[in-house]
Structure formats: structure tokens, C-alpha cells
Amino acid sequence: MPERPLLTLDGVHTHIGPYHILHGVDLVVPEGQLTMLLGRNGVGKTTTLRTIMGLWRASGGSVTFEGARIEELGTPDIARLGIAYVPETMGIFTQLTVRENMLLATGPKGFDEARLDNIFVTFPVLKQKWNDAAGGLSGGQKQMLAISRAIVEERRLLVVDEPTKGLAPAVIENLIEAFLRLKATRTTILLVEQNFHMAESLGDTVAVMDDGRVVYTGRMADLAADEDLQARLLGFSLAAHQ
């Protein structure tokens, strides 16, 4: 039985200054699944995520989360609905400690020790670096911190932009394991990714973008199995990029 949609984008247009970036994006993120958003560089994937978060305002169309329109809300209000965002830049506060970075993502009561322990099981290095300045972490450790910050409280949806960018293969495997653990908890995730090994390993459903719109939606397994489709949509096959 298909999962009910948690997030729906319907004909979303976004302008950045004089540039028309999104040309009517239609996207459905089913609840409890991991949706991959794929596409070549510059097709509007990051803009789509930023539009969902209200960091760029949609100039047309609608964004619906749990049945309510959110495209007119400000970013803080969207975040408070339970949507966590991990930007491509990771958004780590380098002058703050690891603990302070995480604390900012918690509610007034502070840390849930059980959730924190689970995070430390997945990313033990964060426990070791707990009181160190986040600016001193490696790229992979910063990404672990960014993802941990997104899940330190229970969220309805994680929106993650290219978490493996610039990371070593060993770190990527670590991140794949972390996302698999999240999937096991039925957390809904929308993930932009260029690493197709990761996309194939994690994705339940997939949407492929081109020129500011979604041109394909389906099951990730179907796309991974069809090299002709990959070549047509992405310009290459997944197998060649593993």
C-alpha cells in the first residue's frame, strides 16, 4: 500500500533575483520513506530544498506539509513544524563547541539522554570531541555533527543536501550506516545526493530533476536496475559511478 504523502510540492516556481530557477516542481515525499532527489549540477535540487525551508520564497505553486500549506511561512516556523535541514555547507557554527551546536537544536528541556546515547553509538567521535570547538573538526566529523544536530530531537522530516560532498569513502560508508539506522526508525528523509552508490543503497523512492523541474519519479530500485533510463535521465549509468 503506498505511504501517505508527508510533503508535497505542486507546480513550485522560484526566482532568485532576476533568475527563474524552478519551473514548476512537482514532488511527493511519502511518509516513512527515504526519497532521493537526483539530477545533474545546476538543475535546481538545492533551490528546491531551500524553497521547502523558506530560505528562498516560492514565487508560484504550493508546498504542503502534513496537509497544511507552508510556502508562505518563515523559515523558523517551517523548522518548528518538525522539519530539520542539513544544508550543503553543513551550517556548523565553527566558533561553538560540538555540544553547543547540538544544544541549539534541542528544545527548552535540553538533551534527551537516550537519543544522545544513540547518536554517540552511531558517531562515537562526537562524544570524544564533545567540548571541542566545531571549527577544529574534519569535514567528515562536521557532517556527522550536522546530521546529529538534525536528529537530536524527534523530527517529522529530514531535508539533507549532499551530505557526502568532498568526503572520503570510509566516511561515506559511515554515513550510509547512519542513514540506514534512521530508515529503520521510519524517519522520513528527503536527500539530495550526487554519490550514486549512496543513492542506490538508501533510496526507497526517487525523483530526478532537469532544468528546474522534476522529470521522473519512481522507485529507486527501478532506476538503479535500468541503465538506459539512467543514461537518459542523468547522462550516465549508476553502475559506472559506484
Next chain:
Amino acid sequence: MNDTANIDWRPYLVVPVLVALALPAMSFSTWITLTVAGAAMGMMLFIMASGLTLIFGLMDVLNFAHGAFITIGAYIAVTVLGSMSSLVTADSLALNLLALLAAVVVAAVATGVAGWGFERVIVRRVYGSHLRQILITMGGLIIAEQLVIALWGPQPLLLAKPAALRGSFVLAGAAIEKYRMVAVALGLIVYAAMHLTLNRTRIGLLVRAGVENREMVEALGYRIRRLFVLVFVAGTGLAGIGGVMWAVYQELVTAGIGSEMTILVFIVVIIGGLGSVTGCFVGAVLVGLVANYVGFLSPRLALGSNILLMVAVLLWRPRGLFPVGRE
């Protein structure tokens, strides 16, 4: 435990090195006098500038009207201390400090409220545009000065220091002005309070995070505009306190007292690193010390000494002594 091994200690050493280098160039008693005078001037500059550095660091707002709040604080000092002449002239340090405290509190509240109105009516309309910020806040400064003239009159106003804070005492053969010790003490209290607030409270954590990456703070669910209003009010309140201290130090108040300090305040903020309170503290002390040492050793260079200092610091560290990372 913090990773102290990664801390760059060099900016912290600038002030001690400067103080040590000045000693061979003058007598010991002169060195003490000038060092205390420089530290006192630095503390007053820090109080005036600390709010500005957060206002710029958090929201990229260039507030050239900051001097107006210094001016308002100075005139409030005239009014409050003038109305408490029995306390000001009493031969009691406690009563004198009480009068000064009253002026500080009234000025902080008044300039904080004025700052709130200024942010709501003027600054909020020009977020994101530095050119419009400069034009509109310069206009605000001019209007504020004219309002001050309309309220208090165009003539310069004399302001006597409280009785027990006049004159000097002798320490190790050097004359130390009593009022300067009050300024040093207040500056240290303000720095400690800001340091504790920024490092030990949730709001402080948000301010530090917002200075570095305000977009991410919003993506975590915090309304940074509200936080900014709070910081703006605190910053203008501090400018008012600085205005009180500077007015009592100068003992003469004009409508231009704040705008005259604006350049120095901006130099302090730039030297320290935009958005850094510790940088602002070190930068202010540095500016105060250089002004006093150069004024004594080479009076002809005194006027340009702080500009030269800023150039030297920026050549060494283009983003200031304590740069705050920003994505």
C-alpha cells in the same frame, strides 16, 4: 574540556607587548599614568562599541547613528546628575557612586527604549542594503542631534565630576585619576557580564551562533529578528552608558559628543573583528593605549595614531584581531 591547543594566542599578546614596549620610552611613573589613562579610555570605548559590534556581526547592519545614543546618554548624565546635586557634591564616595549609578541606569533604559524605536521604525526597513543603512542611519544621527539641541539647547553644558571622584591619588610615584579607576572597573564589569551572558546562557549561545550564520539559526527554528531587536536594544543601552561615562570624564557636553566618538568606535570594532566582543575589548584597550602613548611621545602623530594602528592591524590580520567565522 575545550581544545585550548587550537587557540591562536597572538592577538591576546598585542596589548601586553605594547605596554612592555612603551616602558623603556618613558619614566616609570609616566608609564603607569599613561597606561591607566589608556586603559580607562579603552574601557569607555569598549562600553560604547560593544553593542555596535554585535549589531553589525549579527545582522550586517551598519548603524552610523550609534553615536546618537552616546549623545543621548551624555545629556541624560547632565540632567540626572544636575538633579542630584546634593549627592554629587557630597563628600562621600558611596553617595557619589549612587548618583553616577542613577545616571547610568536612567541613560541605559532611555537609550535602550530609543534604540527599540529606532530599530522598529527605521532600521528594519533597510536590512540587507548597506548603502541604504549608511544613508538612513546618518540621517538618524543628524535628526537625533537636532532633537538633543531642541531639548537641551545649543550651548555646551558643563558637567562636574562627583566630589569624591575628582583629582588623583599617587601610586608608585604616579598620579592616577580617581575617575579613571571607576571607568576601568565599570568596563571590566560590563565585559564580564557580556562574556557570561554570551557563554553561559541560551540567548548568548544564539547570539554567537547568529553572528556566524544567521540563516542556519533560523533553520533551527529561532526567529533571529526578535533576537536582533534584543541585541539592538542592549547595544544602544550600552552606548548610552558609555555616553554617561565619557560625558563625566570630559566634563563638557555638546550635541556632537557622540558623532565625535563614532570614528573611534568604528576603529575599535574593525580592529577587534566584526561581531567579536573579546575583539572589541582588546581593540578598545589598544586604541586607548596607543592614543595616550603616542600623544605623550609624539604629539604630532596623535591625531592619526589610531588610523595607523588600524592599518597595521588589518595588514597583519585583514579580518581583525578576533575574526568571527561566517559562511
